[in-house]
Ligand SMILES: Nc1ncnc2c1ncn2[C@@H]1O[C@H](COP(=O)(O)OP(=O)(O)O)[C@@H](O)[C@H]1O
């Protein structure tokens with residue numbers, strides 16, 4: 001107890017250099033925990049993009065590729081799948097629901113996705129949440145569109161506004177379906193997923209705007225919006241579809257069946273599994289960040305070690321006095337260990353406090369900008385482990401000056417040369 | 419009770435790495451209650467001798483007996499405890515820890531020794547400081563507000579608190595001017611007498627020798643370096 005008091009008072013006497021060391025440890029703890037937090041949040045929002053979909057089916061390519069273009073709207077499908085195959089699989093007994101996806105068009109940088117009304121019923125993200133409407137309702141008419149939160153915000157759209165869809169994913173004046181404008185009938189609430197940046201229309205709508213187009217360019221004959229409406233708008237192909245089963249047990253069997261589908265080469269993926277594979281690839285980058293932060297923590301601890309070592313000489317007399325009044329040589333070492341423990345523990349507390357402070361400040365901002373909700377939760381086991389390891393390393397480092405002081409105080413005795 | 423508080427017999431000591439003994443004392447006895455002055459030139463081994471008496475260094479040969487206890491029979495940790503229980507130490511300079519208040523500095527031995535704490539009681543520190551003429555208003559001040567003379571008197575209070583049997587002082591007056599030196603010695607003697615403590619005082623300064631009841635020239639008892647004919 002007395003030793004603790006001595007260590008505290010002695011450390012307070014050198015508060016400037018020690019608080020600097022403490023601060024640099026706090027910063028590195030902040031960095032380490034912050035990076036870890038971002039990593040986990042990013043992973044969460046990534047994994048949360050799609051849930052409760054048992055299979056995603058598309059043309060045969062790589063699983064990651066299929067996942068990227070169908071769910072994240074990154075990149076393009078190499079091939080479409082025939083609507084007939086889609087209908088055939090959708091009609092299977094064990095299939096509970098399907099949601100078709102037809103991609104390829106855009107509006108001012110936002111993807112347009114053709115789908116069915118089942119999309120609003122069955123698409124799930126973040127632990128079984130369904131899409132919610134901020135305004136309006138699902139599309140009914142061929143030329144109805146439902147826009148994501150971010151689309152509405154960025155382009156300042158409201159209900160009943162008309163939008164022109166461009167052909168292809170890069171907007172171009174010469175490839176606009178300007179003869180068939182769409183009316184916004186619904187605006188979705190924020191989801192924090194790519195849905196926010198997507199414009200949803202019916203498959204028939206997609207069909208209608210392409211009815212007088214052939215291989216990417218306008219064909220000679222013009223068919224007006226109203227004429228198109230009356231024509232049979234049965235799509236011939238879609239990009240992919242999502243599928244839910246009556247019973248999850250059948251997932252692998254159906255997956256294999258689809259992958260062996262004879263009529264055309266199809267690929268079925270389990271989104272969760274492919275997300276995990278994909279995350280492993282991206283996650284490596286986060287690991288590098290984590291390693292860098294760990295090195296910063298090491299630098300902070302070495303800074304503390306330097307501070308302790310530079311005080312060795314000026315504390316020599318202090319140690320001689322303590323030895324004279326009965327302190328053991330190991331007390332002398334303990335003083336260094338206690339001091340390092342104060343500094344590192346203080347740095348940890350300060351770092352965690354800073355982390356929470358920053359989180360609570362940027363939380364509304366991030367939620368607003370990216371739709372990512374940062375939860376202000378307690379430290380998890382891994383983070384506590386990091387803090388524990390930091391303190392332990394600090395103690396380990398302090399043994400170096402501690403042992404030097406120990407040996408010296410045995411030699412110095414009562415006589416300290418200045 | 420043994421009238422000999424400290425007994426050295428056939429003591430030999432050299433620092434690690436040294437080729438020759440710095441101390442070789444065939445026999446030395448220090449009696450209960452006496453004020454002993456050990457005079458020796460700089461580097462003659464006075465501090466080394468005090469280190470040995472206080473159990474910080476162990477002799478290479480011979481015995482050191484303090485208060486009927488042979489220090490060699492104690493473990494290092496027991497020696498540390500023995501030191502604080504029975505010895506008060508005053509250095510030449512910088513006796514006080516700057517981060518403790520004056521009062522805490524005086525009470526420091528009580529932090530490490532139940533015996534000293536019990537013998538001191540509650541008011542001892544304040545009483546000692548008062549007797550050593552430290553102004554009351556300085557008591558809770560940081561120690562660097564004190565003059566060197568005051569600091570050395572506070573060191574005396576710390577050495578005396580809890581009535582240790584022996585006070586050892588390593589050139590405590592060499593940083594003081596003549597006035598302060600005389601005042602310091604008077605107070606040290608009167609307090610040591612009052613408590614019945616034995617005083618072992620080493621210095622290179624021969625001028626203060628006449629104030630002591632017994633004076634030893636270190637070179638007279640230390641046979642190290644002499645060639646035996
Ligand atoms: N810790 C030590 N390690 C090695 N040699 C020392 C140590 N302390 C003192 N000495 C040597 O012992 C000799 C006596 O020193 P010391 O006892 O301090 O003399 P004094 O106190 O009489 O001036 C000196 O020559 C000094 O160099």
Ligand SMILES: [Mg+2]
Nearest residue numbers: 415464465588
């Ligand atoms: Mg000396």
